[in-house]
Amino acid sequence: MSNLRDFREDFPILNQEVHGRKIIYLDSAATSQRPQQVLDAVMKYDHEANGNPHRGSHALSMRATEAFESVREKVRSFIGARSTKEIIFTKNATEAINLVAYSYALEHLKPGDQIVITIAEHHANLVTWQQVAKKTGAHLVYMYVDPEGRLPLGELQKIDQKTKLVACTHMSNVLGSIFPVDKVIQRGHEVGAKVLIDGAQAVAHMPVDVAELDCDFYVFSGHKMFSLTGVGVLYGKEEILEKMEPFLYGGDMIEYVYEEETSFNELPFKFEAGTQGIESVVSLGAAIDYLHEVTFEVIHEKEMELTEYALRRLQELPYIRIVGPKDLNLRGAVISFVVEDVHPHDVSMILDNYGVGVRAGHHCAQPLLRFMEVYTCSRASFAFFNTKEEIDALVDNLNEVRRWMGYGSK
Ligand code: PMP
Numbered sequence: 008m009s010n011l012r013d014f015r016e017d018f019p020i021l022n023q024e025v026h027g028r029k030i031i032y033l034d035s036a037a038t039s040q041r042p043q044q045v046l047d048a049v050m051k052y053d054h055e056a057n058g059n060p061h062r063g064s065h066a067l068s069m070r071a072t073e074a075f076e077s078v079r080e081k082v083r084s085f086i087g088a089r090s091t092k093e094i095i096f097t098k099n100a101t102e103a104i105n106l107v108a109y110s111y112a113l114e115h116l117k118p119g120d121q122i123v124i125t126i127a128e129h130h131a132n133l134v135t136w137q138q139v140a141k142k143t144g145a146h147l148v149y150m151y152v153d154p155e156g157r158l159p160l161g162e163l164q165k166i167d168q169k170t171k172l173v174a175c176t177h178m179s180n181v182l183g184s185i186f187p188v189d190k191v192i193q194r195g196h197e198v199g200a201k202v203l204i205d206g207a208q209a210v211a212h213m214p215v216d217v218a219e220l221d222c223d224f225y226v227f228s229g230h231k232m233f234s235l236t237g238v239g240v241l242y243g244k245e246e247i248l249e250k251m252e253p254f255l256y257g258g259d260m261i262e263y264v265y266e267e268e269t270s271f272n273e274l275p276f277k278f279e280a281g282t283q284g285i286e287s288v289v290s291l292g293a294a295i296d297y298l299h300e301v302t303f304e305v306i307h308e309k310e311m312e313l314t315e316y317a318l319r320r321l322q323e324l325p326y327i328r329i330v331g332p333k334d335l336n337l338r339g340a341v342i343s344f345v346v347e348d349v350h351p352h353d354v355s356m357i358l359d360n361y362g363v364g365v366r367a368g369h370h371c372a373q374p375l376l377r378f379m380e381v382y383t384c385s386r387a388s389f390a391f392f393n394t395k396e397e398i399d400a401l402v403d404n405l406n407e408v409r410r411w412m413g414y415g416s417k
Contacts, residue, residue, distance in 0.1 A: 014301055015392040017042035028362030031397045036180055036208060036341045036388030037366050038230045041290070044300075045233055048293030049286050059282055061259055075285055078292035079275070085295045086225065087216035088242050092274035095241040095248070096283055100207040101131040103226035103241035104174075106278060107203055108135045110251040111224075112172055118144030121169040123200075125150045125158060125186065126378050127179040130371045132205045136174055145171070151378065156182035156331040163194045170200040177209035181370045181386065182331035183314075183341035185209070192222050201247065207231055211390075212310060212339050214303050217242050229287060234294035238287035241278070248274055255280035301391060309391040310340035316395050317342055317387065320402045326409060330384050340389040343370070343381075346405060349412050351385040357411050361404040363397075 015021060018040045023030050032040060052074055058067030060075040079091045088094055097103040116122070122136045126149045140147040146169075150162035156179065166173055173195040178185045188204050195202035203224040206215060211232035217225045224247075229238040243251075253260055253271055257280035262270040271277040298306070315335055321327050321344060330343040346354050351367035358365055366386040369376050376382050387401055409415065 025362050031363045033387040034364050034366050035390040039233050044297050045290050045293040049290050052289045078288050081292045081295045087218045095275045095278045097239040099239035100226045100228040103239050104135050106254040108139050110254045112139045116143040116145040120145040120171040122172045123148045123166050124174045127375045156184045158186050166194045174203045176205040178339045180208050181343050181372045183338045185337045229291040234290040235287045237284035238291050253277050257281045306391045313389045314340045317398045343384045343386040345384050354385045357408045
């Protein structure tokens, strides 16, 4: 391992106990913890540069503008966009998807058109298109996963000449599968559709290059990649964003305002109405610096080691059913599982007694879980700071869960 120091020490929140046990955080897919470097960057901004960006010519406003816009450049370079005009700050990935729905899809789709998504979408990337379909008269068509939770390439044939928009997750927040988004994008473009990729679960785990992918839109949230909550990103191709109407109206997104008419600001500002979550944006910049420091090489190596170990140990338990691919190829560090005869909320609450935090429920993907006939499950998700000992604690305490519920560990 090329890791030179223990990155775990960067996360002050991990130095505490819950219920008298050392905390074991296995829920990074819900929200990631913040390293000290990110917290320090926010504090430094508030100590030295807080002002309202783009709104004043005094020192603090200009420092705030510099801080805010420098993060836009960091994001551009982080995802390989061609121009900062293509980087729009939003509140989160959900808002970024809704921006595309309102400003692009509701304007362009009509009865008879088709929107194609996968059954594995998070509600943010599913309900939004379902509602767009209802409002426009377009059909919503699903590409289904196989029993292992992978997207068979044959499903891509559903992207046909009627398809105007395709929305697909880069990595499933339930199955852990990494989807063949390059092929989805290629197929979408063959039929002239626009393609949106939901990168909420991908950007903190693998390098993403939107220019190489050639997607039309790419969305993600900062809080799943070590920044504060309250900031997300919409990447959109400049020529498409240029033609889109603003999503929200107000300050900073305008050029001239008259009593009856308004002309709008240029990209990217025409999509950023009102005062933004500046500290959150600053924290996103620091999170990108931090990811560069750790490197995706180390992240991948560590996460795969943990995932391989967890899959192996979990499968030693006869009462565990993994929901998602079991082979390491094309999967990330998210493992959903069912504990036979125990409700996931009981699993989560009992594990919490031992300091282990996992997610329980439908994971904002009800149609997927219904399709997989699972309905509800538990999920452990890892970051590079987790350890094999923590996975041992998860597995050992799953035996305790079964005992608490009155079953043996067999
Ligand atoms: N897409 C995926 C795949 C997700 O995992 C999530 C968050 N769980 C979202 C979208 C929505 O992210 P946010 O709530 O930050 O908007």
